[in-house]
Amino acid sequence: MNYSQYTVHSPQTLNEALGILKEKQSEVRLIAGGTDVMVLIKDGVLKEKELLNLSYLDELKYIREDGNIIKVGALTTYRELEKSSVVNLSAPILVDACKTIGATQIQNLGTLAGNLGNASPAGDSLPPLYVLNANVKLQSAESERIIPVSEFFLGPRKTKRAPNELITEITIEKAKPGLHYFFKKLGLREANAISLVSVACIVDLDKDKKINSIKLALGAVAPTVMRAVKSEKLATGRQLDLNLIDEIARGVSEEISPITDIRGSTEYRRRAAYGLVYEGLYEALMGTAKRVSGGIEGVY
Amino acid sequence: MEEELEQKYKSITRSVPRVDSEPKVSGALKFITDMKIENMLFAAVVRSVHAHARILSIDTREAEKISGVKAILTYKDIPGLNAYGAIVPDAPVLAYDRVRYYGEPVALIAADTEELAREAASLVKIEYDPLPVIRSIDESIASSAIALHDNGNIARHTIIKRGDTERAKQEAYLTLDRTYRTPFQKHMFLEPEGGVAYIDESGIINVFAGGQSPYRDKLQIARSLNIPPEKIRTVDYPTGGAFGGKDDVTVQIHLALLAYKTGKPVKLWFSREESGVAGYHRTGSEIHLITSVDKEGGLLSNEAQIYLDTGAYQSFGPTILDVSIETINGPYRIPNYTINANLVYTNNGFSSAFRGFGAPESNFAIESMINELAAELHLDPIDIRLKNILMTGEEGPFGNTVRHSDGLREALMRAKRSKIWAGALQNKKPWQRNGVGIAVAIKGVGFGTLPDYPTAAIEIATEGKVKIMFSNVDYGQGINTGNAQLVAEKLDIPLNQVEVRHADTKYSPDTGSSSASRSTFTSGNALLMACSKALDRLKMEACLYFGTTNEKLEYKEGRFYYKDKSASIYELAKGLKARGETLRFESTFEVPRYPAPIEGTLEVPHVVYMYGTMLSSALLDELTGKVHINQVEFYADIGTVINPSIASGQIEGGIVQGLGFAITEDLKYDASGKPINNNYTTYIVPSVRDVPDIYVEFIDSSEELGPYGAKGVGEISIIPAGASAAHAVYNASGKWVRDLPLLPWKLI
């Protein structure tokens, strides 16, 4: 592999980075952990001849608590998220997802912003971000704006990011203590597998197992990660029992629009989505699903 | 048992660390493809972009214009035979009039840098006239099919018969008629095919390349370059994995040709994707069985139609077909059988040797059939096997006398008592189903009736070391360590006095290839003979030294004793050396074999067989169809275990590779004959997290023909994995999957 054909810019500050981006726009490709970009380079399909290396931007490596919000700097790696106590306490569903991404080496390098920037419908951190009402902060030399993650993606590999913009921060809402949650991923092996289907769900059950609210997001079953809004609506306010679980899981499998590729057919993905939703909700019903602890140890 | 052995032996039967583990673990070891030589050129291969086409023209003019390009070779530049192939040389070294698989080599480039070589390769213009692509066995044998070779589309066809299957079927209580299929499997060694070649001062072409058969490679190179084999040296250590995929020539002829033509050192190293399209794979199989039993489950007859897809060329195909013939009756007593076996050409890449060599394909069929018969008859799958397996001393299915099958019987008895056979898993979720499966395997050690005369040598070095030399390549399986242990045992010296000279035709005599689970048996025996020869000679030298005659000497711990005097083998070697005598002792072992193959075969039967019994416990998710094998027990009869930890590693590795074959690995070609999944992302080999709990037990057994009673180990555990896993899944789901792999969509 000949990397010398690429011009690499390695800014030391965010301002410097935004300056380069302002000048180069789509001539330059952003590179963070490089776990997607390096694959493109190796396959000879990267169009850009210049790289904007973000890895020195220490100011974008942080996880901060701000009231009900967790702010995650764009360059935070999966491993850092997995180790963070606030994320474990208030957004553990994201931790579960991070642990399924690639394997140890990828988790050490890969960043949350990279997963967003890559915009694969199979990105595994994305369904949890959807159910955590995440917002994506985009910054340019001139301005900044915030877009809900559910509006950020336009299709496979397509986002609303303008060529002069950088994702600088992702904010997520803390999940309330006591909520049930699950992240389930179906791949063909236990590590380094691309999702055939993934499901993230946070459900608020009252004492009598009535669904106060439910959020369900699915990966790899549509051009972008999607919330199963119809099924969420159908479930809200109803008593969780085996019949309802079946109804919700069926609803989800109908609501999605998966494609057929070498990893699986449309038909199979629908059935697998049914299975994952069923299994997760069953565990919630039986009280064996995980619950958000919110830092109040020993309560749940 | 282990304690007893520990008293009996000093070096063998012990799990000593590998002789090359330290440099491998620390990373200090350089693999062959790490080699760099000053002024080395880099090679690239121009490959066919059609799976089947006529070549109309090859235009290299644009490529020649690139400065830094030192050679562009086509078929016209091959001085000798433009063909290779271990058994039948039917594959062109460089295609001339026609290409038969996607990725087939058409031209070679050598240039100053890898990038220039690849750029020049992209500029070679080849005009093709596409021909119909044959994508399956069915398409290949259809009467309307275009012929892929002059001899048609069936590379080899044979029928072997015994008894009267028609009558047996009529008298049978139950006859099942089933078709089983197995996919192509890629070797996926961590080090893709590659190497370096250069010409030394004496004009010898040195070819350093990952391989398994230094001498056969050398002959194939010589044949294509039209130079004497003495002008070629091949070195194969250290190779980063092979599994059969480097048994036939990969880069060796191309490398030698480029070095020969340019006079410069050249490196050629496949990328992972290149290995994916141009490297070999296991034969795909379709096996049709009609098998009959009596009411008690006694096997009466077996009618087998075997089709193996060899892809575009034969390589080892004819002998792979033989092994599939030999294993289609399992280790069972089957009085009547007909085996109709066919090796079929297609445009599905290029099949060659792969661990098990036709046996995993046949085993999936016959062992699944036995499990289906047991289920139909409501018999315990272990009992039906115990009823039918051949006993020691009985006549085998191919006229051979069965030696040592007691290990298999013992293994089945132990399997029956095992925890996983008895118990279903606890704490299952409602959608999880658990099932246990079994399959047994038999595999011959070595080349059957083919003449095999492996030679090995030892040298008593006066500085206190014994050097040992053989041509079996240590590509990770540990043969260097096992052989060092055998020699240390025989010479009664500490292991650290044994130094292994790795596979290199400059030093190593021809012991043949590392394949067919034969290395320990062949080089081990030859080395033990060489040790005896050395001891005999040194004893005479000791007599001279002590001024006595033979009978009065004792030998112990590397020294000859006479009264109160003693001398080490190294001291005595000095005496020999001083008189200019050789310190190198070479011996050739005659591998025991039947004088001729049975009619219709090339090498059936073998004299020595290994056996394995595999229990698998499957956890099936009924809602997603996903299968996880969570526990495996393996009982192996491999004779004396020279190094238990290395042998267990071989068994475990084979199980995991076998479970990949069983569950996720599925090499596919698209409509144009191009492979779809050619890297680790798309071709799903198991990760370490997919590995089940594995329990390995060696059955106490000893094969007198082997070195200290050893047989072989490399292939036995991959063979039953497919049928064992499929049976476990049947017991979990009630579904027989007869076409591997056990992908989730086949199970919901």
Ligand SMILES: Cc1cc2nc3c(=O)[nH]c(=O)nc-3n(C[C@H](O)[C@H](O)[C@H](O)COP(=O)(O)OP(=O)(O)OC[C@H]3O[C@@H](n4cnc5c(N)ncnc54)[C@H](O)[C@@H]3O)c2cc1C
């Ligand atoms: C072996 C392997 C296994 C993998 N397994 C998984 C898996 O299981 N699940 C999964 O979801 N992914 C997986 N991936 C993909 C990859 O690891 C993730 O998408 C990861 O999050 C990418 O992060 P990165 O920092 O490495 O991104 P990079 O490769 O650096 O960049 C990815 C994309 O995001 C853009 N980008 C990076 N930073 C920013 C920014 N701050 N603002 C705007 N755009 C930006 C880049 O331009 C590029 O388009 C795997 C990759 C490999 C190589």
